[in-house]
Amino acid sequence: MTEDVHTNGGTDSHETGSQDDGGHLPPKSSVKRWLVTTNHKDVGILYMITSLFFLVFGGILAFMIRMQLWQSGPFILTDLGYNQIVTAHGLLMVFWFLSPFAFGLANYLVPLQIGADDLAFPRLNAVSYWLYLFSGVLLGISFFQGSSLPTGWTLYAPLNLPAFIPPVAELGSMSGILALALFIASVTIGSVNFITTMYRMRAEGLRMRDIPLFSISILLTVWMMLFAFAALLAALMLLSFDHVFAGEVGTGYFGSEEGGSLLWTHLFWFFGHPEVYIVFFPALGVMAEVVQTFSGRRLVGRKWFIIAMALVAIQSFIVWMHHMFLTAINLPIKTVIMVTTIGISLPFDLMVFALIYTMIKGQVRWKTPFLFVLGAIVLFIIGGITGVFLGAIVLDYSFRGTYWVVAHFHYTMASGAVALVGGIYYWYPKITGKMYNEFLGKVHFVAAFVGFNLLYFPMFVVWDTPRRWFHYSGTVAPEIPFTNITLFETGFTIWHQMATVGAFLFGFSFLIMFYNLFVSLYSDRVVDESPWAYTGSAEWAVSSPPPEGNFPGTPSFATGKLSFLDRAETDGGTETAATDGGVAHAAQSHEQHADHTSWWPLGMSLTALILGLGISGLEASYFVWPFLFAIPAFVAFIGIFGARSDGYTHLHGAFVGAAVPLLALFALVFHLHHGIPGGLAEANQYFWISLIGITSGLGTLVAMGYESFHVPTPTMSEQWPFEGVSNTKLGMWVFIGSDIILFGAFIGSYIFMRIRANWTQWWDIAHNNGLTHHPVWPGLLNTYLLLASSFTVVLALAYAKRGSRRGTVTALSVTFVGATLFLLNKGIEWVDLYIHQGWQFDSGPAASTFYLTTGLHAAHVVVGMLIMLFLVARAYTGAYWSDGEDAQTIEYFGLYWHFVDIVWLFLFPLFYIL
Amino acid sequence: MAVSTTQAALEFVGLLEAQYWIAFIAILVLSALKAVTVAGWYMHMREEPRAITYLALAGLLGVVALTAGAGYSVL
Numbered sequence: 006m007t008e009d010v011h012t013n014g015g016t017d018s019h020e021t022g023s024q025d026d027g028g029h030l031p032p033k034s035s036v037k038r039w040l041v042t043t044n045h046k047d048v049g050i051l052y053m054i055t056s057l058f059f060l061v062f063g064g065i066l067a068f069m070i071r072m073q074l075w076q077s078g079p080f081i082l083t084d085l086g087y088n089q090i091v092t093a094h095g096l097l098m099v100f101w102f103l104s105p106f107a108f109g110l111a112n113y114l115v116p117l118q119i120g121a122d123d124l125a126f127p128r129l130n131a132v133s134y135w136l137y138l139f140s141g142v143l144l145g146i147s148f149f150q151g152s153s154l155p156t157g158w159t160l161y162a163p164l165n166l167p168a169f170i171p172p173v174a175e176l177g178s179m180s181g182i183l184a185l186a187l188f189i190a191s192v193t194i195g196s197v198n199f200i201t202t203m204y205r206m207r208a209e210g211l212r213m214r215d216i217p218l219f220s221i222s223i224l225l226t227v228w229m230m231l232f233a234f235a236a237l238l239a240a241l242m243l244l245s246f247d248h249v250f251a252g253e254v255g256t257g258y259f260g261s262e263e264g265g266s267l268l269w270t271h272l273f274w275f276f277g278h279p280e281v282y283i284v285f286f287p288a289l290g291v292m293a294e295v296v297q298t299f300s301g302r303r304l305v306g307r308k309w310f311i312i313a314m315a316l317v318a319i320q321s322f323i324v325w326m327h328h329m330f331l332t333a334i335n336l337p338i339k340t341v342i343m344v345t346t347i348g349i350s351l352p353f354d355l356m357v358f359a360l361i362y363t364m365i366k367g368q369v370r371w372k373t374p375f376l377f378v379l380g381a382i383v384l385f386i387i388g389g390i391t392g393v394f395l396g397a398i399v400l401d402y403s404f405r406g407t408y409w410v411v412a413h414f415h416y417t418m419a420s421g422a423v424a425l426v427g428g429i430y431y432w433y434p435k436i437t438g439k440m441y442n443e444f445l446g447k448v449h450f451v452a453a454f455v456g457f458n459l460l461y462f463p464m465f466v467v468w469d470t471p472r473r474w475f476h477y478s479g480t481v482a483p484e485i486p487f488t489n490i491t492l493f494e495t496g497f498t499i500w501h502q503m504a505t506v507g508a509f510l511f512g513f514s515f516l517i518m519f520y521n522l523f524v525s526l527y528s529d530r531v532v533d534e535s536p537w538a539y540t541g542s543a544e545w546a547v548s549s550p551p552p553e554g555n556f557p558g559t560p561s562f563a564t565g566k567l568s569f570l571d572r573a574e575t576d577g578g579t580e581t582a583a584t585d586g587g588v589a590h591a592a593q594s595h596e597q598h599a600d601h602t603s604w605w606p607l608g609m610s611l612t613a614l615i616l617g618l619g620i621s622g623l624e625a626s627y628f629v630w631p632f633l634f635a636i637p638a639f640v641a642f643i644g645i646f647g648a649r650s651d652g653y654t655h656l657h658g659a660f661v662g663a664a665v666p667l668l669a670l671f672a673l674v675f676h677l678h679h680g681i682p683g684g685l686a687e688a689n690q691y692f693w694i695s696l697i698g699i700t701s702g703l704g705t706l707v708a709m710g711y712e713s714f715h716v717p718t719p720t721m722s723e724q725w726p727f728e729g730v731s732n733t734k735l736g737m738w739v740f741i742g743s744d745i746i747l748f749g750a751f752i753g754s755y756i757f758m759r760i761r762a763n764w765t766q767w768w769d770i771a772h773n774n775g776l777t778h779h780p781v782w783p784g785l786l787n788t789y790l791l792l793a794s795s796f797t798v799v800l801a802l803a804y805a806k807r808g809s810r811r812g813t814v815t816a817l818s819v820t821f822v823g824a825t826l827f828l829l830n831k832g833i834e835w836v837d838l839y840i841h842q843g844w845q846f847d848s849g850p851a852a853s854t855f856y857l858t859t860g861l862h863a864a865h866v867v868v869g870m871l872i873m874l875f876l877v878a879r880a881y882t883g884a885y886w887s888d889g890e891d892a893q894t895i896e897y898f899g900l901y902w903h904f905v906d907i908v909w910l911f912l913f914p915l916f917y918i919l
Numbered sequence: 920m921a922v923s924t925t926q927a928a929l930e931f932v933g934l935l936e937a938q939y940w941i942a943f944i945a946i947l948v949l950s951a952l953k954a955v956t957v958a959g960w961y962m963h964m965r966e967e968p969r970a971i972t973y974l975a976l977a978g979l980l981g982v983v984a985l986t987a988g989a990g991y992s993v994l
């Protein structure tokens with residue numbers, strides 16, 4: 006394929022790059038392949054299989070719930086057991102099954118549908134997968150730490166705080182929270198990857214609006230993910246803080262009297278409402294594709310369908326308070342939200358009509374995928390209508406917290422799952438090259454559809470059952486909402502028993518599917534390109550399963566139809582493309598093959614799991630130490646890996662050497678604090694687990710940084726609206742977009758609490774809580790330092806472009822020194838405030854918000870400094886000045902650093918002056 | 920340029936007491952100005968396609984929606 010892409014060779018790292026010719030994938034039968042692969046189709050399959058595993062896991066929990074509800078009194082589960090199981094069931098289904106399953110399909114299909122060879126950052130894609138898997142493992146582990154989270158999937162405050170969680174569940178709760186955080190890391194990386202890919206790597210001639218509907222739904226989904234999950238991450242970070250540092254009720258964030266529990270609902274639902282669309286949108290995409298294929302025509306009103314989806318995606322961020330009608334928020338805002346909520350159902354109507362009208366105008370073929378999708382549409386209509394009831398304030402006063410809500414969201418979310426099952430059958434022949442058994446497929450559909458309704462419809466009838474209760478009333482007869490008319494002279498029990506029977510039917514129908522899919526793998530029903538009579542998207546134009554490189558030639562839509570151009574001719578294009586800096590990661594060297602394997606995504610994610618497990622039991626007084634002790638190791642790793650990869654220089658020696666005094670310094674401080682060896686002996690095992698996790702984690706990051714991993718960017722691709730922005734740069738910007746939300750949620754929480762408390766008397770209150778003096782000058786000094794360090798990064802880039810090694814290294818080093826001074830100054834300030842004045846983390850909301858928000862910023866500074874160390878080492882060996890190409894790496898880092906600077910520009914006035 | 924804009928902020932430290940909300944707005948506007956400068960020049964936003972700016976603005980808009988909505992809900 007790409008014979009010779011390194012037009013900018015000549016960097017010495019190129020040598021090491023070519024040594025490793027193991028870039029080719031082992032065969033599919035080898036286990037190793039699945040551990041090292043970065044190919045999007047492989048990763049897609051891994052995602053799908055893993056998420057089906059979590060479906061089974063969550064499904065078993067669901068059976069346990071339904072068993073418990075078989076009778077009205079106590080039954081098989083303890084109360085705490087029931088709470089854990091309800092929580093884990095919700096979390097698993099929403100986070101670990103629905104979305105990842107859709108992303109399995111997306112991984113597999115999006116590059117095929119848009120005519121790309123792979124995603125923009127294949128190795129990061131593998132990282133996403135492994136982080137996802139291990140985050141789920143961590144959630145599983147939490148069950149073995151005494152008890153998992155018992156809070157419900159919404160983790161409402163104050164029940165999510167140590168004061169309200171049974172002591173036996175404390176460890177497991179932290180693990181659950183951290184599992185979610187890991188999951189978010191996976192999702193964010195994935196979102197960055199998909200956004201970059203879809204804007205920058207479409208085949209020639211493929212306009213944004215022309216990409217197939219499934220891919221469009223994924224694009225909108227990842228945008229929502231990018232922003233929504235950052236808000237959840239903020240909420241989880243604050244919650245972890247509350248767990249570790251804020252002991253009593255009335256302190257910290259969510260236990261705070263200044264609207265702490267209300268703050269949680271705001272943050273959670275600002276994420277949570279978009280989240281329900283995040284899980285539903287891919288299903289909508291599947292519906293559109295399947296309806297088109299089996300009606301034999303393009304979607305009616307395709308353009309409006311897309312506009313409606315985009316509208317819903319945007320609007321989903323301004324309806325979140327419809328989950329809060331029964332909280333202390335004021336009536337005017339409730340009214341606004343009621344309007345936006347009813348408003349959001351209108352575009353949905355339009356989409357449903359478009360789907361139905363397409364079937365009417367087309368010639369329907371009643372194949373299994375179509376049946377599932379049609380069934381899903383019917384279910385979704387019921388779910389949507391009952392949702393509008395909930396969106397009306399007055400009605401919700403009655404419905405809130407009842408099984409009406411449970412029934413509503415299962416009719417919406419689980420109908421999404423039903424549509425995705427349609428997607429399994431639809432693409433199964435593409436992915437495996439074999440046709441499923443049509444008869445069994447239809448049997449599955451009938452069983453699933455009947456089971457579904459038997460399971461969820463009775464919940465509408467006994468809507469008055471309080472949700473999440475382990476015992477319900479067996480004697481009250483169900484009534485029609487808002488009347489005294491009893492429907493049936495039976496108690497609740499019989500209806501719940503019906504639901505339980507339905508659950509088993511629904512669940513067992515999936516065994517038919519698993520059987521069907523498994524047996525069909527070994528059948529002789531081979532398919533060529535497409536088993537369907539009508540198809541519109543590019544994945545059906547290649548063989549089944551598609552070849553390793555996806556397409557027989559370079560795909561192009563330039564003529565209005567898909568055609569494949571000769572690779573040899575277009576290769577010239579690829580060559581110039583490499584000078585775009587189309588590298589997958591900072592500081593890559595270039596080599597020939599696009600197909601790559603890497604152990605590091607797996608390794609790195611595994612260390613993240615270890616770290617998460619460690620943090621779950623890390624005590625407050627030991628909290629920073631594993632991280633500090635890992636820094637010398639990181640410095641040494643750069644020296645060692647750097648010497649191996651770029652050839653030994655004195656700088657590498659200096660790095661390894663510097664690690665020793667650094668470690669000694671930290672050890673000394675630790676000694677003063679805890680005492681050595683006494684302090685180490687007293688540390689619990691979680692301290693050691695954390696230490697291992699973070700140290701090896703930083704090691705894998707360095708290893709990944711030095712690994713040779715090159716992805717050529719095709720030149721013949723549509724890149725609107727991001728022409729001229731390299732993939733990595735766009736990825737960086739997208740990441741910054743999510744970081745804006747993360748910081749914004751922190752700052753927003755501060756503003757919220759300050760408004761609640763009394764804006765202008767904020768500092769007076771703080772003075773009552775132990776603060777004596779909060780001077781402005783440390784903040785001001787730090788503003789100068791950061792602005793100056795931003796400027797030196799600009800200089801570093803200029804030097805690198807000019808080809809001055811010394812200039813680059815010097816400018817980066819000065820930046821590093823500036824950042825060090827920043828932290829030093831901050832450290833002195835904190836010591837004064839925290840120790841001398843006694844203004845501690847939990848000394849009221851002003852203290853919590855101050856320490857945590859500026860602390861998050863400081864953590865960003867530290868991360869920036871670690872990256873700088875790496876860049877300095879690379880710059881020293883001459884990585885960044887060949888014709889200015891690789892200089893872009895410094896530009897990418899600069900984006901991050903300047904962003905951190907900008908954040909400070911707002912933190913300074915908010916936390917020091919105003 | 921970088922230094923001069925920061926100094927402006929310094930002056931306000933004294934004037935806050937009398938006219939809190941005027942000073943409030945002025946200080947935040949100054950911060951915004953500095954931020955726009957850093958984004959526009961250091962981060963090359965001026966030279967990049969407009970879509971990059973929209974991307975950042977979208978994030979900002981989300982933050983504003985959250986903060987304004989949550990803040991207003993308890994006024």
Ligand code: HEM
Binds near residue numbers: 282285346347350413
């Ligand atoms: C089409 C219009 C829709 C409207 C007007 C609507 C409205 C609502 C409202 C007002 C609530 C809050 C009920 C309460 O807790 O008292 C709610 C809950 C919920 N909705 Fe919807 N909804 C719609 C569609 C959807 C869709 C498409 C999904 C997901 C695929 C969904 C998933 C959920 C979930 C999961 C909850 C429960 C959250 C919880 O408390 O655990 N809804 N819906």
Ligand SMILES: [Cu+2]
Binds near residue numbers: 325328
């Ligand atoms: Cu909602």
